[in-house]
Amino acid sequence: MSNLKQGIQKVKKIDYLPLIFAYAVIIIFFSVCSPYFLSFTNFMSIILYASIVGILSLTTCLVLAAGQIDFSAGSVIALGSCVMGIMMRGGSSVWAAMAVCMLISALTGVYNGIMIAYVGMNPFIATLAGMQMFRGIAYLLTDARSITITNNVFKFIGRARTMGVPNAAWIMLLLLLLFGIVAKYTAFGRRIFVIGGSQKVAYLSGINVKRDTLLLFVIHGVVTGVATVIFTAQLGAALPAAAQNTNFTAISACVLGGVSLTGGKGSLMGSVIGALLLETLSNGMNMLGVASFWQDVITGFVLIFAVTLDIIKNRRKGSSY
Amino acid sequence: MLKVEHITKIFPGVKALDDVSLEVRKGEVLALLGENGAGKSTLIKVLSGIHSPEEGEIYYKGEPIKFHGPVDAKEAGISVVHQELAFLPLLSVAENLYIRHYTEKRHRLVNWSEVNAAAKEAMDMIHLHIPPERPVGKCSVAECQQIEIARAVYENAQVLILDEPTSALNDKETEELMKCIEGLREKGVSIILITHKIEEIMRIADRVVVLRDGHTVGECQVGAVTKDDLISMMVGRKITDMYPKKTNRPGGTLLSVEGFGTDLLSDLHFTVKKGEILGVYGLMGAGHLELGQALFGCYSKYTGEVRLGGELLRLKSPEICIRKGIVFLPSDRKQEGLVLMHSVKSNIMNLYYQTGKNSRIVNHKREESISRKWMEQLRIKTPSGETIAESLSGGNQQKVVLAKCLETDPKIIILNDPTRGIDVGAKAEIYHFLNALTEKGVSVIMITSEMPELLAMSDRVLVIHEGKQSALLEKEEMTQTNIVAAAISNDF
Numbered sequence: 001m002s003n004l005k006q007g008i009q010k011v012k013k014i015d016y017l018p019l020i021f022a023y024a025v026i027i028i029f030f031s032v033c034s035p036y037f038l039s040f041t042n043f044m045s046i047i048l049y050a051s052i053v054g055i056l057s058l059t060t061c062l063v064l065a066a067g068q069i070d071f072s073a074g075s076v077i078a079l080g081s082c083v084m085g086i087m088m089r090g091g092s093s094v095w096a097a098m099a100v101c102m103l104i105s106a107l108t109g110v111y112n113g114i115m116i117a118y119v120g121m122n123p124f125i126a127t128l129a130g131m132q133m134f135r136g137i138a139y140l141l142t143d144a145r146s147i148t149i150t151n152n153v154f155k156f157i158g159r160a161r162t163m164g165v166p167n168a169a170w171i172m173l174l175l176l177l178l179f180g181i182v183a184k185y186t187a188f189g190r191r192i193f194v195i196g197g198s199q200k201v202a203y204l205s206g207i208n209v210k211r212d213t214l215l216l217f218v219i220h221g222v223v224t225g226v227a228t229v230i231f232t233a234q235l236g237a238a239l240p241a242a243a244q245n246t247n248f249t250a251i252s253a254c255v256l257g258g259v260s261l262t263g264g265k266g267s268l269m270g271s272v273i274g275a276l277l278l279e280t281l282s283n284g285m286n287m288l289g290v291a292s293f294w295q296d297v298i299t300g301f302v303l304i305f306a307v308t309l310d311i312i313k314n315r316r317k318g319s320s321y
Numbered sequence: 322m323l324k325v326e327h328i329t330k331i332f333p334g335v336k337a338l339d340d341v342s343l344e345v346r347k348g349e350v351l352a353l354l355g356e357n358g359a360g361k362s363t364l365i366k367v368l369s370g371i372h373s374p375e376e377g378e379i380y381y382k383g384e385p386i387k388f389h390g391p392v393d394a395k396e397a398g399i400s401v402v403h404q405e406l407a408f409l410p411l412l413s414v415a416e417n418l419y420i421r422h423y424t425e426k427r428h429r430l431v432n433w434s435e436v437n438a439a440a441k442e443a444m445d446m447i448h449l450h451i452p453p454e455r456p457v458g459k460c461s462v463a464e465c466q467q468i469e470i471a472r473a474v475y476e477n478a479q480v481l482i483l484d485e486p487t488s489a490l491n492d493k494e495t496e497e498l499m500k501c502i503e504g505l506r507e508k509g510v511s512i513i514l515i516t517h518k519i520e521e522i523m524r525i526a527d528r529v530v531v532l533r534d535g536h537t538v539g540e541c542q543v544g545a546v547t548k549d550d551l552i553s554m555m556v557g558r559k560i561t562d563m564y565p566k567k568t569n570r571p572g573g574t575l576l577s578v579e580g581f582g583t584d585l586l587s588d589l590h591f592t593v594k595k596g597e598i599l600g601v602y603g604l605m606g607a608g609h610l611e612l613g614q615a616l617f618g619c620y621s622k623y624t625g626e627v628r629l630g631g632e633l634l635r636l637k638s639p640e641i642c643i644r645k646g647i648v649f650l651p652s653d654r655k656q657e658g659l660v661l662m663h664s665v666k667s668n669i670m671n672l673y674y675q676t677g678k679n680s681r682i683v684n685h686k687r688e689e690s691i692s693r694k695w696m697e698q699l700r701i702k703t704p705s706g707e708t709i710a711e712s713l714s715g716g717n718q719q720k721v722v723l724a725k726c727l728e729t730d731p732k733i734i735i736l737n738d739p740t741r742g743i744d745v746g747a748k749a750e751i752y753h754f755l756n757a758l759t760e761k762g763v764s765v766i767m768i769t770s771e772m773p774e775l776l777a778m779s780d781r782v783l784v785i786h787e788g789k790q791s792a793l794l795e796k797e798e799m800t801q802t803n804i805v806a807a808a809i810s811n812d813f
Contacts, residue, residue, distance in 0.1 A: 187674035187681040194671055197660030204617075204657055205725070206643035206675035264662050 015258040016270030018309055022302075023277045030284035037287055044166060050279035051168040052234070055227045056250040057257070057271040058179045059220040062189075064254055066216055067196040067263025068116060068123040072130035073224045074247035076108045078240055079138040080228035085147035085238025094153045102225040108134060109221020113214035131247075138240040147238040158233030168230045172272070175223065179268055192216060196263025252303050253278055258310065278302075322347045322511045323368070323399065323480050328377035330363055337363040338374070339535040345480065348509040350502060352522040352543070354555055355532035355744075361515050364532070365482055368513075369401045370394035400473035401482040404742070408465055410458030415440035417457050418472050443475030444468070447501050461606070463494035467501060474505065481505065482513045487521060488742040491604050491770045492805070499525050519548050520773075531555055552745060563749045564777035569759035571597035571780055576733055576764065578616075580625035585611045586788045589625070593733065593766060596759045600779030601768040604808050608788040610652065613737040613768050617649035618642040629732065644677045646732035650722055652741055652768075658722035659710045666692040666706035669724045676729045695724035700750060716747025723751065727758075734758070735766045740774060752778060772801055784808050 014020075031038040056073055063070050080101040087097040108130060115126035160167050183189040191212050195202040202209050231246070232238055255261070256277060257270025281302060285295045323345050330338040338360045345351040355361050366372040368379070370388030378385050381397060388394045408417050415437045423431075440453040449467045457465060466486055473481055483502075487495045502512060502525055514526060522529055522543060529546070531539040531554040539554045552563070572595035581589040585608045593599050603609030615623060618636040627634045629645055636642060639649065651657035659668050669692045673679055692706040699720040703713055710721060719739070726734055739755075740748045755778065759765060769775050775782060782799050784792040784807035792807035 184685075185683045187683060190667075190670075190674065190683060193663070193667075194660055197663050198656070200657045201660050201671070204619075204639055204649060204651055205671040206638075206640040208638070208640055260662075264660060 015265075015267050016256075016273060019256055019258070019270060019273055019277065019306070022306060023273065023280070026277065026280055026284065030280070030287065034284070034287045037284060040164075042283070044161070044164065044169075046276065046279050046283045047169045047172075048166040048234075049283070050276045051166065051172040052227050052231050053246060053249045053253055053278065054172045054272045054275040055175055055230065056224060056246060057253040057275045058175055058268055059216075059223040060247075060250045061254045061257065061259050061266045061268055061271040062179070062183065062192055062216060063220050064251070064259045064261060065196045065263060065266035066192045066213065067199065068213065068216075069127065069251070069261075070112060070123070070217070070220060071127040071247060072108060072112060072134055073220075073227075073250065074243045074245065075131045075134035075138065076105055076221065076224045077228045077231055077243040077246060079108075079134045079141075080105050080225055081232040081235075081238040081242060082138045082142045082147070082240050084229075084232055085149055086141060088149055088151065089147055094151050098229055101228055102222060105221045105225030105228060106218055107221070108224070109218040110214070112221070113217030116217070117210040117213035135240070142238070142240045144240055146240070149232065149236055149238060154233035154236070157230060158236070168234070171226065171230065175226070176268060176272055183268055188212065188215070193264055193266075196260075196265070198264075249278060250275070252299075255303065256306050322349075322382065324380040325364075325368070326378050326380070328364070328367060328374045328379075330367060330372060330374045336535055338367070341377075341532070341535070341537050343530045343537065343540070345511045345513055347479075347511055348506055349528065350506055350512045350514055350526045352526035352529040353513055353515045353532065354519070354522060354529055354551060359532040359555075359744075360535040361532055362484070363535075365401060365484060365513075365515065368394070368480075368482060369399055395476070395478075398477060398479035399482070400476065400478035400480070402466060402469045402473065402484060402486060404484045404488065408457040408468075411456055413454050414444075414451055414457055414460065414468055415453035418443055418453075418468065418475070421476075439475075443471045446474050447471050447504060449501075461494075462489045463497065466490075466498065470501065470505075474510070478510065480511045480513065482515070484515045485742060486514070487516065487518060492772060493604060495521070519551050522551065523548060555745060563745065563752070564774075565753045565756040567756055567759075567778075567780075569596050569598070569756065569780070571595065571759075572762065575630055577628045578625070579627075581615070581627060582624045582788075583611065583615045583620045583622065586615060586785075587624075589783075589785075589790045591783050591790065591793055593764045594780075595764055596762045597780040598755065598759055598765040598767055598778050600775045600782040601766060601785065602770075602772075602775055602782055602804055602808060603785040607785045607808065609768055609785040610737060612785065613649060613651075613735045613766065616642075616735055616766070617647060640675060643672060643675050643729060646729075647735065648672065648726040648729055648731040648733070649735045650726050650737060650739055652738035654715075654718050654722050659718060661709070661711035663710060664707045665696070665701065665703050665710055665713070665721055668710050668721050669695055669706075669728060671725045672729050673725075691728060692724075695721075695728065699724055699754065714744070714747075716743040716750075719743050719747065719751065723754070731763065733764045733766065735768070737768050738770060739767065740769075740771065748774075772804070775804070776801065 036042065060070065060073070083104055084097040084101050087100060088094060112127055112130055115121045116123045157167055162170060191202070191207050194205065194207060195209055195212060199209055231243060235242065253274035254266065254271040256274030257267050259266035259271065278299065281299060282295060285298065290298070326342045328338050328341045329336065341360070341364060353361055353364070363372065367374050370391045370393050373388070380386065386397065418440045419436045437453040444451060447467065447470055449471055451460060451464055451468070457468070460468065470481065486498055490498065505512060516522060526543050528540065528542055529551065530537060531551065533555065574592045575595040576593040578589055578591050601609050601612060614620065616627065616636065618638045618641055621637050623636060627636060634645060655661060666688060670688050674681060689706065695701065696703065696706065701720045701724070702717050710718060713721065740751060755765060767778060776799060779799065780796060782794045782804060783790065784794065784804055786808055794803060
């Protein structure tokens with residue numbers, strides 16, 4: 001009996017509990033409205049498309065929890081994708097292309113990290129500049145033209161399934177597990193949250209704030225690289241104008257998952273569920289034939305609604321401010 | 322003037338105020354005394370309209386009154402000067418004083434000469450002379466407080482509530498504030514002074530009301546009670562030994578500092594013995610507060626040599642210092658000591674992984690047992706280790722900061738104003754604990770602005786004046802006169 005009570009207490013403490021409820025409501029709503037919505041096949045297709053934002057939201061969540069923000073990831077995806085396209089069109093192997101993509105993504109992390117941690121630039125500005133530069137380079141390299149890619153490895157990563165589940169989703173789950181362990185069971189992961197809670201306290205606690213921030217952005221860059229490979233593989237093409245919204249969708253997913261934009265708090269599991277929720281919403285609306293501009297309005301509204309609920313939940317009782 | 326009767330205020334799970342009554346008369350200084358958590362803050366919030374009480378009446382100038390928010394109370398003439406001052410540091414003193422008018426319709430256009438003139442007029446009322454154009458960020462804490470008081474007086478406050486106004490002031494600034502309060506009293510302003518410092522009550526208050534656990538436990542004329550009476554009323558027990566009898570026996574030299582200097586400090590020569598408490602004193606702005614940070618590696622540019630047990634130290638970052646066994650307890654626990662939104666446990670573990678001695682893999686069971694150990698040893702009052710640090714009282718928060726420092730098993734602990742703004746009970750506990758620490762051979766550098774604490778706890782005292790060492794006093798020479806004399810002038 002007391003075990004049950006403890007269990008309930010533990011469940012109640014989960015930050016993203018309202019998110020799960022909201023998700024359930026959305027699923028029920030679409031199931032009622034569309035006969036095709038509630039099926040294993042459809043859910044697998046949702047998870048297939050959600051995996052890119054889901055993967056990106058993992059380290060986006062950590063970046064936000066560290067009190068930072070990144071606006072450049074979408075452009076990094078476009079840049080990495082175009083570089084892979086050019087390399088493979090020129091005849092290099094898919095493996096070399098992927099390695100270079102990872103390297104470039106990691107270097108964008110080095111750029112962000114150095115600008116923010118060592119130069120002391122506001123992360124908003126540094127990554128906004130990065131967003132424009134990386135996108136610009138992608139256009140320059142491709143002459144603003146798209147490159148079609150057909151490759152068996154990419155087909156395996158982007159479309160194939162293992163045990164009925166898309167491989168992209170497996171990669172997302174693997175990374176979720178990995179970063180879950182990093183966040184909860186390594187000193188580095190814990191330091192990220194202390195830095196986000198207060199850089200001053202972190203510094204006076206002997207944490208090398210600059211080095212850890214740089215390291216975090218490099219890791220974020222590498223993970224963006226993974227997302228790039230999956231994105232390119234699913235699309236079967238490299239487009240310099242691609243992934244304009246991916247970055248912001250990932251931030252939205254993290255916010256839905258209960259991350260604090262001032263830092264110090266965030267849930268990886270919540271962020272992935274947030275990514276799934278957003279993809280489910282768009283999938284459901286597509287099925288109902290909602291016009292795409294209306295979809296934007298509704299998605300924006302859902303985000304505002306969820307955050308408002310969270311604010312109301314956390315507002316202190318008995319105080320008028 | 323202002324009277325409350327049978328006030329009860331209930332928060333989920335706690336009765337913060339239980340049948341409290343008090344009265345402040347015109348032109349009177351009423352002191353409100355109580356440990357942290359006694360209900361003082363809640364009472365202020367009721368008086369200033371932030372909380373509305375479940376039961377009880379508030380009478381203002383003889384009429385029953387109900388406030389529906391802080392603006393109501395302010396308009397009626399009740400102003401609060403809070404512990405944490407809410408100023409915009411980049412804006413000028415004058416503009417900060419004027420901000421309220423920006424919401425009025427007739428002030429859609431800003432007339433700067435009028436703004437500055439009004440500020441000057443307000444400050445003149447309490448004989449404060451600060452150039453109105455100066456940014457508030459360049460004013461000292463003491464000046465900010467007086468600016469806030471000027472604002473209240475200018476807005477015709479008839480009841481002024483001061484919430485622990487002296488917690489960040491040195492003796493000289495405190496004296497100035499006391500004079501300012503006396504001036505207001507003569508003008509017929511009623512003042513409610515919330516404080517931990519009994520000396521101040523004896524110095525300035527007419528009457529004192531003591532709160533404990535949400536109840537009024539006593540009300541008396543200041544002339545009729547002694548200091549010890551007040552303390553025992555406050556804590557419900559007699560603290561005859563607020564300061565422990567010192568039982569440490571300082572050993573050989575552990576830390577030697579030679580020719581040490583930073584941009585604010587220069588040419589310091591002193592040693593710290595094993596198991597001793599070296600007190601460091603200075604007036605506000607003397608540079609003594611920076612000494613703690615400098616010895617903890619926060620200034621990467623410094624001159625001179627610092628040796629720990631003979632080994633030359635590179636004081637380049639806190640990270641290096643922690644690895645060598647030096648830890649630092651900052652004065653501002655809310656900004657620098659704690660991640661307020663994180664749990665008590667997580668805060669206690671903040672330094673643990675930086676000592677270089679512990680595994681970088683987090684073991685949650687071990688974290689649990691470490692935090693439980695400190696919660697017991699330091700008697701940290703918290704529902705559990707998972708409680709958010711922000712919800713603890715000041716004294717308990719300070720114990721959490723102390724715990725995170727001590728978990729590294731340091732050789733030297735540098736304390737920067739260790740008992741600022743915490744209640745008498747927690748203070749006494751911290752003093753006893755420090756004594757026990759030094760007994761075990763840990764050295765303490767205690768930088769403080771509080772004279773009684775300095776005299777009672779230090780084995781020797783280093784006095785700093787304008788960034789220079791003006792005296793290093795042995796136990797026999799440590800008198801208040803000697804220390805203050807050295808703090809005021811270099812020619813001691």
